[in-house]
Amino acid sequence: MQYLLNDIAAILQQPMQGQSNxxxxxxxxxxxxxxxxxxxxxxxxxxxxxxxxxxxxxxYQQGVRAFVIDEPIDISEFSEGVFFxxxxxxxxxxxxxxxxxSKFSIPxxxxxxxxxxxxxxxxxxxxxxxxxxxxxxxxxxxxxxxVPLSVWQMNAQHELGIFxxxxxxxxxxxxxxxxVQPTMGVFTxxxxxxxxxxxxxxxxxxxxxxxxxxxxxxxxASDYIPTALTTKxxxxxxxxxxxxxxxxxxxxxxxxxxxxxxxxxxxxTRLALKYQExxxxxxxxFTDEASLQNLLTCxxxxxxxxxxxxxxxxxxxxxxxxxxxxxxRRAINQSYLLNDSYSNDxxxxxxxxxxxxxxANQQPIIAIVSDIVNTGEPAEQLYHQVAQMFSSSGVKQLxxxxxxxxxxxxxxxxxHFPFSIQLFANTQEVLQHLHETMFQQSYILLKGARxxxxxxxxxxxxxxxxxxxxxxxxxxxxxxxxxxQSLLQPNTKLMAMVKAFGYGSGAGExxxxxxxxxxxxxxxxxxxxGVTLRKAGxxxxxxxxxxxxxxxxxxxxxxxxxxxxxxxILKAFHQYIIQQGLQQYPVHxxxxxxxxxxxxxxxxxxxxxxxxxNQQALRVKSVxxxxxxxxxxxxxxxxxxxxxxxxRSCNSIESALxxxxxxxxxxxxxxxxxxxxxxxxxxxxxxxxxxxNIHQANLPLQKVATLKTTVAQVRAIKAGETVSxxxxxxxxxxxxxxxxxxxxxxxxxRRMGNGIGNMFxxxxxxxxxxxxxxxxxxxxxxxxxxxxxxxxxxxxGKHISIQEVAKGAGTIxxxxxxxxxxxxxxxxxxx
Numbered sequence: 104m105q106y107l108l109n110d111i112a113a114i115l116q117q118p119m120q121g122q123s124n125x126x127x128x129x130x131x132x133x134x135x136x137x138x139x140x141x142x143x144x145x146x147x148x149x150x151x152x153x154x155x156x157x158x159x160x161x162x163y164q165q166g167v168r169a170f171v172i173d174e175p176i177d178i179s180e181f182s183e184g185v186f187f188x189x190x191x192x193x194x195x196x197x198x199x200x201x202x203x204x205s206k207f208s209i210p211x212x213x214x215x216x217x218x219x220x221x222x223x224x225x226x227x228x229x230x231x232x233x234x235x236x237x238x239x240x241x242x243x244x245x246x247x248x249x250v251p252l253s254v255w256q257m258n259a260q261h262e263l264g265i266f267x268x269x270x271x272x273x274x275x276x277x278x279x280x281x282x283v284q285p286t287m288g289v290f291t292x293x294x295x296x297x298x299x300x301x302x303x304x305x306x307x308x309x310x311x312x313x314x315x316x317x318x319x320x321x322x323x324a325s326d327y328i329p330t331a332l333t334t335k336x337x338x339x340x341x342x343x344x345x346x347x348x349x350x351x352x353x354x355x356x357x358x359x360x361x362x363x364x365x366x367x368x369x370x371x372t373r374l375a376l377k378y379q380e381x382x383x384x385x386x387x388x389f390t391d392e393a394s395l396q397n398l399l400t401c402x403x404x405x406x407x408x409x410x411x412x413x414x415x416x417x418x419x420x421x422x423x424x425x426x427x428x429x430x431x432r433r434a435i436n437q438s439y440l441l442n443d444s445y446s447n448d449x450x451x452x453x454x455x456x457x458x459x460x461x462x463a464n465q466q467p468i469i470a471i472v473s474d475i476v477n478t479g480e481p482a483e484q485l486y487h488q489v490a491q492m493f494s495s496s497g498v499k500q501l502x503x504x505x506x507x508x509x510x511x512x513x514x515x516x517x518x519h520f521p522f523s524i525q526l527f528a529n530t531q532e533v534l535q536h537l538h539e540t541m542f543q544q545s546y547i548l549l550k551g552a553r554x555x556x557x558x559x560x561x562x563x564x565x566x567x568x569x570x571x572x573x574x575x576x577x578x579x580x581x582x583x584x585x586x587x588q589s590l591l592q593p594n595t596k597l598m599a600m601v602k603a604f605g606y607g608s609g610a611g612e613x614x615x616x617x618x619x620x621x622x623x624x625x626x627x628x629x630x631x632x633g634v635t636l637r638k639a640g641x642x643x644x645x646x647x648x649x650x651x652x653x654x655x656x657x658x659x660x661x662x663x664x665x666x667x668x669x670x671x672i673l674k675a676f677h678q679y680i681i682q683q684g685l686q687q688y689p690v691h692x693x694x695x696x697x698x699x700x701x702x703x704x705x706x707x708x709x710x711x712x713x714x715x716x717n718q719q720a721l722r723v724k725s726v727x728x729x730x731x732x733x734x735x736x737x738x739x740x741x742x743x744x745x746x747x748x749x750x751r752s753c754n755s756i757e758s759a760l761x762x763x764x765x766x767x768x769x770x771x772x773x774x775x776x777x778x779x780x781x782x783x784x785x786x787x788x789x790x791x792x793x794x795x796n797i798h799q800a801n802l803p804l805q806k807v808a809t810l811k812t813t814v815a816q817v818r819a820i821k822a823g824e825t826v827s828x829x830x831x832x833x834x835x836x837x838x839x840x841x842x843x844x845x846x847x848x849x850x851x852x853r854r855m856g857n858g859i860g861n862m863f864x865x866x867x868x869x870x871x872x873x874x875x876x877x878x879x880x881x882x883x884x885x886x887x888x889x890x891x892x893x894x895x896x897x898x899x900g901k902h903i904s905i906q907e908v909a910k911g912a913g914t915i916x917x918x919x920x921x922x923x924x925x926x927x928x929x930x931x932x933x934x
Contacts, residue, residue, distance in 0.1 A: 104206065104258060108169055108185055111144065114202045115171075115195055120178060121185035125169060129687070130196060130255050132248055134158045139687070139722070139762070140166030146192045147172045148248065155192060171195050193247055194278065200251030201281045207257050211264035212404065213285025213318065215276075215311050216292045219397045220245060220267035223291055226401045227265050230418050231408075232682075235263040239684045241659075245269035250279045256684065268314055273306060276313040287407070288315035288336060289400060290323035322403050324396060325358040341403045360403045365395065374399075383412050387419050398422070434564045438545045442561045452489065452550055456496035463546035467499040470522075471533070471560060473551035474505030486511035490520060498522045498548075504533055504555060530555050537563060571812040571845045572928045574900070577616045579805035583793050584620055586802050587774055595781045598624035598646070598767060600788035601636070613791075614641045626786065630654035633663040646691050646725075655679045659688070664724060668693040668701040673714075673721075680720045689724035694752055696745040696768075698729040708752045712759030725765035725784065726753050733780070734772035734795075742773075746780055771795045775802060794905050794916040809900030810923065812845040814864070814892050815879065826881050827873025831857060834872075839885045841869070843896050846878040850923035851898060852912035856880065859911045863897035864890060 106127045112119045129143040137143055145162045147155030147170060156174045163170075163181050171187045173195075178186050189195040212227065214220050221243045228239055238261040240253040245267040253266050266283045270276050293308055315321050318336045325342030340346070341360035363375040363382070367390045374385040374395070387398055398419065405415050434440035443455045452472070459468055470493060475485060486508055493501060501524045503509050509526040527533045530551075537560075547564060551557035588597060599622045601614050614625055614636050626646045627633045633645045634657050647658060650665035652675050658665055659680070667673045667690050680688045692711070695702030703711050715723060728749045732738035746768060753766050766782040771790035773780045789795050793804040820840050826832035834840075843862065847853045851860075856875040861868040862882050869882040884890040899905045899919070909916045 104203065108144075111169075111199065112187065114199050115187055115189060117187045117189055119185055119187060121183075123168060123185045125185075127169065130199065130252060131162075131167065132196065132252065134162050134165070137162065137165050137167060141168070143167050144169040144171060146170075146196050147174070148192050148196075149174075196248065197251045197278045197282050200254045201278075201284075203257060204254050204282055204284050207259075207261070207264075209257075209262055209264060210286045211266065211283060212287045212289060213280075213283045213314050214265070214267040214289040214291065215269065215314050216290050219291040219393065219400075220269065222394075222397045223289060223400055224265050224267045226397065226422055227404060228684075229422055230401060230405060230415075231263065231265075233418075236261050237263045237265060237684070239265040240267050241683060241685055243267070247275060247279065251282050254282050256686065270310060273310050276310050280314045280316055283314065285315060285318050287404070288318040288321040289404060290321060291397070291400060292324065320407055322400060322407065324400065339403060339407060341399045360399065360406065362399065376402075378406055378412070381412070383416070385416055385419055388422060389424075394424075434542065434547060435539055436543050436545075438542045438547055438564075440547045440549060440561065440564050442549045442557075453492055455548055455550060456492055456498070459546050459548050460496045463497070467545045468497055468548065469500045469502070469542065469545050470498045470548045470550065471502040471504065471557070472508065472548070473530075473555040473557065474507040476552045476554070482507050482511060490515075494521050501525070502527065502533060504528075504530060504551065530557065530559055534559060534563060571810075571849050573923055574809040574811065575613070575929055576805070576807050576809070577613075579793060579807045580613065580616060580791055581620060583791050583804050583807065584617070584622070584787070586804060587771075587787050587790055590774055590778070590802075591785065592778060592781055594783065596623035596765065596767075596784035598622070598626055598784055598786045599791060600626045600786055601632075614643070618643050623784065627663075630657040630661075630663055633658070634661050637661040637663075644689075644724075650676065652676075652679075659683055659685070664689045664691060666691045666693050666727070668695075668703065670703075670707070670711075670714075677718065677720055686719055687722040688720060690721050691725045691727060692723055692756070694726060694728040694749060696728045696748040696752075697741065698731045698745075700729065702728060705748055705752060708755050709759075712756045715756070716759050716761070723756070723760060723762075723764045725767060726756060727766070727786075728768045730768060730770055730773055730780075733770055733776060736776075742777075742780075750782075789917055789920070792920060794920065806900060806904070808905065808920065810845075810851075810898040810927075811900065812843050812849075812896050812898065814841045814890060814894045814896060815844050816842045816892055817884070817890055818842075825873070827856070827876065829874065832873025832881065836885070838872075838883055839890065840872055840881050841884045841890050841894075841896075842879050842881050844879060845896075845898060846876045846880055848877045848924060849927050850919070851875060851880065852908075852914070852919070852922075854912045855908070860908065861903065863900075863902040864894060868903075869896075 108119060108123050108125055108127060111127060126142055127144050129139060131137055131143045131145045132148055145167050147159055149155045154174060156172060156176045159170060159176065159181070163184060168183050169185045171189055171192050173189050173192045178184060187195070214224055224239060228237055231237060238256050240249065244250065244253045246269060250266060250268055257264065268279050268283060270279070312334055315334055315336050320339050321334060321336045322339050325340040325344065325346055328338065328340060340358040341362065342358040343362040346356050346358060359378065361377040363377055366373045370390065371386055371388050372390050372395060374387060376383055376385060385402070387395070389395060389398065402415055402419070441455060441459050475489070499522055501522050503512055503524060504527045506528065509528065512524050512526060527536065542564070549557050549561055591597065599617045617625065618641055622643065624644050624646060625636065625641065626648060627636065628648050630647050630650070633647050636645060645663050646666055647654070647663050648666045650658070650667060650672055655676060657663070665676060667676060676690070693702040695704050715721070728745065730742055730745055733742050749768050757763060765784045767784035767786055768782060769780040769785040771788050772795060774785050774787065774790070790804065792807040795804070818840055820826065820834055820838050822834050822836050824834055826834065826840060845851050853875045856871050856873060858870040858872070860871045862871070864882070864884060865887050867887045869884050869887060872881045872883050897903060899908045905916045905919055909919045912919065
C-alpha cells in the first residue's frame with residue numbers, strides 16, 4: 104500500500120509543517136538504508152551517542168524530504184522538507200505500522216520468548232511457504248523499531264504473517280501487540296534474557312503475554328508454561344511429562360503433542376510422538392536439544408493449522424539450519440573457540456555448553472565466563488546452577504571473571520568441583536595471566552556479558568605470533584586519499600577498494616580510517632571480507648564484487664550489496680531476496696564493455712533493463728564497468744570506446760527503470776588521467792597505498808606499507824660453500840650470511856632469490872643468497888658491520904619501493920601487496 108503525506112498526518116494526528124503530495128512507501132530509521140529518498144519518510148530516532156536530529160542533514164542531502172522528529176529543530180535550513188513534530192518518534196513509527204496492519208485480515212503468527220524466536224520463525228516459513236504467500240520479520244527484526252518495520256512489509260498479496268517480538272522492559276509489549284495483532288501466538292520459552300527490565304519472572308511473563316491478548320491459541324512447550332500465564336487464549340502444549348495438575352483434576356493429562364522418546368543417530372534424531380491418540384514418528388535432521396525444542400514447537404503449529412502428519416513428516420526432513428550466533432573458529436595451538444558473548448544468560452550458557460560438548464568429543468573444554476548480569480536471581484542460586492552446568496558438560500577448566508561469580512567460588516572453595524578454577528576480577532587480569540601453553544587442542548567457550556569486553560580475549564585467542572610484520576601508515580594513506588580527491592569534480596563520489604584484505608593492509612583498520620574521512624562507498628571482493636568489516640564496526644555501504652549463492656545469507660545478514668554480473672547470479676539473488684521476505688534490496692550491475700572478465704554484455708542491456716522494470720525485490724544502486732587499460736596512453740582510444748559504450752548503456756537502463764543510479768567506471772589510473780571518465784563516482788584502489796603505476800610527478804603520493812622482519816641468525820661461511828636448497832647460492836668469497844624470518848609463505852616472491860632481491864639492513868642494501876625458502880631466506884651482510892640476531896630488516900618501504908620488488912619478481916605492485924600472507928602481523932601507525 105502507498106500513503107500520501109496527508110495520510111501520515113491523519114494517522115499521527117499531527118499537523119504537517121511544509122507542503123508535499125509525495126507518496127510514502129518506505130519507513131526509514133537508518134540513514135544507511137535509504138532505497139528511494141523521494142518515497143521515504145525518515146524517523147529521527149535518538150541513539151546512544153547521537154541525537155536523532157543530527158542525522159537529518161545527511162538524510163536530507165540524500166534526497167529525503169519527509170521527516171518525523173521529536174526534538175526542536177530549525178526547519179528553515181531544509182526549505183523543501185516536510186516535518187511532523189511528535190512526542191516520540193518510535194511511538195510514531197509504531198502508530199503508523201499499527202494502522203497499516205489494521206488494513207489486513209490475514210492470519211498472523213506472533214512469536215515471543217527468551218530464545219529461539221528467529222529459528223522458529225524461519226522454520227515455520229520453510230514449512231509453510233509451499234502453501235502460503237508469507238510476510239515475516241526480516242532476520243531478527245524483533246525490537247521496538249524492528250517489529251513495525253517488519254509489519255510495514257504487508258501487502259494485499261500476503262496470506263499469512265509470521266513476526267517475532269522481543270521486549271526488554273515492562274510497558275513495551277502493548278504497543279507491539281497493536282502493531283502485530285497476532286491471531287495465533289507462539290511462546291518459545293521463558294528464560295533469563297532481559298530480566299533486568301522486570302521485577303520478577305511473573306512480571307515478565309505477564310508483559311509478554313500481552314502480545315496474545317486477541318489470539319485464539321498459544322503454542323508453548325509444557326516445561327515453560329508458567330504459573331503466571333493468564334490468558335483468554337487456548338493453551339496448546341508439547342512435552343514429555345504430564346501437565347501440572349490442580350486440586351480439581353482427578354486424571355493425568357498429557358500435553359497436546361506428547362514426546363514419547365527420542366533416539367539420536369549420526370546427524371539426525373528419530374522422535375516418537377503422540378497427537379490426538381495417534382502415534383507417529385519424525386526423522387529430523389538435527390541432534391542438539393535447542394533445535395529439537397524449536398522443531399517440536401513448529402510441528403505443533405502445523406498440527407493446529409490442520410496439516411496432515413504425512414505432510415509434516417516429509418517437510419521436516421527438508422529443514423535447513425538457520426544461522427546461529429554461536430560460531431566455532433580455529434584458535435591457537437590447534438584449539439577451537441566458541442565466541443558466544445552475544446548474550447549471557449543461563450539458557451544460552453546451557454545451550455552453548457551442550458553444543459561445545461557435542462563438538463569436543465573427548466577433547467578438554469575450557470570455559471571463560473563472566474558474571475551473568477541483571478538476572479534478578481539470588482547469586483547463590485544462580486551460580487550454583489551454573490556450576491552444575493559446567494560439571495554436567497564436562498568442563499575441565501574454568502576462568503571465572505567478575506566479582507559475583509568469583510565470590511561464589513571463593514565461598515565454595517572447599518567443594519569438590521570436577522574442574523579447576525581460576526578467578527579474575529576483570530578482563531584485564533585475564534589478559535595479563537594468559538599464556539599460550541594453557542590452551543593445547545582444547546575447545547574454548549568464551550561467554551561474557553558485554554560490559555566485560557571479551558572481544559579482547561577473542562582477539563588474543565585467535566592471535567598468530569610472527570616476527571615478520573607489515574607497518575601501515577594510516578596518516579600517509581589519508582594523505583593519498585586527499586590527493587586523489589583533489590582531482591575529482593565537486594559532486595563526484597568516491598568508492599574505496601578494500602578488497603583482498605585491504606590490498607594486504609588489513610581491511611578493518613583501513614576501512615575505519617576511510618570511514619572517518621567520509622568516503623562514500625567501500626568495495627570488497629568476497630562477502631566474508633564484508634562481514635569482517637561489519638564486525639569491525641564499519642557502517643559505510645559495502646559492495647561485494649564476487650557474489651555467489653553461498654554468500655547470499657551473509658550479505659543480507661550484514662547489509663552488504665552484491666555486484667551482479669550475469670542473469671544466472673541475478674535471478675538466483677532475486678529468488679533469495681523473495682524468500683527472505685525483503686523488498687528493494689540494493690544491488691550493483693556490472694557491464695562488460697571490453698575487459699571481457701565479468702559483466703552483462705552490451706547485447707543484453709535491453710533484456711536486463713526490461714527484467715528490472717518488472718520486479719520489486721531488487722533496486723539498482725549503481726551500474727559499473729571495468730577499464731582494461733586506463734593507465735596506458737597508447738590504449739586511450741580503446742578506453743574511450745569503453746566509456747562511450749558504458750554511457751549509452753547506462754542511459755538505456757535508466758530510461759527503462761525510471762529512476763537514477765550511481766555510475767562508475769574510473770579506477771585509480773583513470774582518476775589521474777582523464778576527468779571526463781569520472782561520471783558520478785570513481786573507484787580508488789592501489790593509489791590509496793601510494794603504489795599506482797602512473798609515472799607522473801603531478802601527484803605526490805606517500806608510501807603507506809612497510810614490510811619488515813628480523814635477523815634470526817648470523818654465521819660466517821667460507822668461499823666455495825653453498826647456501827639454501829639445491830646448493831643454489833655459491834659463495835665467491837668468505838662471507839657473513841644472515842638468515843631472516845621471511846619466505847615465500849609470507850608473500851616474499853621465490854623469484855627474488857640469488858641476488859635478484861635486496862633487503863635494507865643497518866643503512867645498507869644486502870642481496871639475497873640462494874633460493875628463497877618457505878619461511879626463511881638468506882642475505883649477504885658481509886659489507887655491513889656488526890649485524891646481530893634480532894636486527895630489523897626492511898623488505899620494502901621507505902628505502903626499497905614496492906615497485907622495485909615487483910619489478911624484480913616480474914610482476915606488479917598489486918600482486919606483491921595482496922600476496923602478503925595473513926600470518927604476517929599488521930601494525931598500524933598514526934603520525
